[in-house]
Amino acid sequence: MGLILALIMGGIMGWLASKVMNRDAQMGIFWNVVVGCIGSVLGRFLFGGLIGRGSLRADAFDPLTLLTSFLGAVVLLAIVNLVQRGRAR
Numbered sequence: 668m669g670l671i672l673a674l675i676m677g678g679i680m681g682w683l684a685s686k687v688m689n690r691d692a693q694m695g696i697f698w699n700v701v702v703g704c705i706g707s708v709l710g711r712f713l714f715g716g717l718i719g720r721g722s723l724r725a726d727a728f729d730p731l732t733l734l735t736s737f738l739g740a741v742v743l744l745a746i747v748n749l750v751q752r753g754r755a756r
Contacts, residue, residue: 677703680733684740688748702740707732710739 678696681703685691694702714735 673704673707674700676733677701677707677736679703680706680736680740684737684744687741688744690744690748702743703736706738706740706743707736708739709743710735710737712739713742714738 678700681694681699681701682691684702684706685694685699
């Protein structure tokens with residue numbers, strides 16, 4: 668059940684991050700889930716000490732965990748923009 672919640676919340680966080688970074692038209696549901704889940708891991712690595720230590724799989728509805736995963740997904744999409752276009756949006 669925790670894995671299913673992590674995939675659903677990862678998809679939502681990836682979708683929100685793609686809306687913020689203006690990449691929603693280029694991404695589908697699968698890539699939103701991938702970006703959200705990888706962004707959660709990246710956010711926990713980068714911001715875990717500052718914001719909190721929750722994980723998307725264990726604490727899917729904790730506000731600090733959601734903030735961490737959202738920020739990680741935004742950072743991941745910014746890195747993708749830098750690689751693909753040579754600039755961040």
